[in-house]
Amino acid sequence: MEFAALTHRADAKPGELSGGMERRLSLARALVGDPQLLLLDEPTTGLDPQARHLMWERLQLLLQQGKSILLTTHFMDEAERLCSRLLVLDHGRKIAEGRPRELIAQHLEPGWWRSTAPARWRWPRRRPMPPSAPWPRAWN
Numbered sequence: 787m788e789f790a791a792l793t794h795r796a797d798a799k800p801g802e803l804s805g806g807m808e809r810r811l812s813l814a815r816a817l818v819g820d821p822q823l824l825l826l827d828e829p830t831t832g833l834d835p836q837a838r839h840l841m842w843e844r845l846q847l848l849l850q851q852g853k854s855i856l857l858t859t860h861f862m863d864e865a866e867r868l869c870s871r872l873l874v875l876d877h878g879r880k881i882a883e884g885r886p887r888e889l890i891a892q893h894l895e896p897g898w899w900r901s902t903a904p905a906r907w908r909w910p911r912r913r914p915m916p917p918s919a920p921w922p923r924a925w926n
Contacts, residue, residue, distance in 0.1 A: 790814035806837025
């Protein structure tokens with residue numbers, strides 16, 4: 787309960803907890819057997835920013851303790867923060883693999899995306915998104 791920052795709600799039933807608290811409780815329950823490998827499917831989806839950052843802190847603590855985490859996520863900032871290697875899949879097919887910073891440098895240079903902001907607020911477009919880029923085509 788301490789790891790999940792839920793000691794103040796130790797007597798609460800799961801249905802009485804917020805979504806973020808329930809996610810942290812699920813993580814704490816998964817750690818009871820002290821596993822070396824955690825399989826996490828989008829652990830921060832639906833969480834508010836504060837709960838999301840708390841979950842990231844807890845996962846980083848686990849990584850520092852030598853645990854391995856296999857994580858699925860749609861959030862590139864989450865992947866960059868928590869992962870040492872990434873595998874990007876599109877319809878079950880591998881389209882990119884590497885370290886977060888390498889993939890960002892290769893595929894997410896500033897200015898290639900389209901914005902709905904007025905033109906005067908946008909970064910200049912440096913180059914078009916390559917057709918082989920591993921990101922949704924709607925972004926181009």
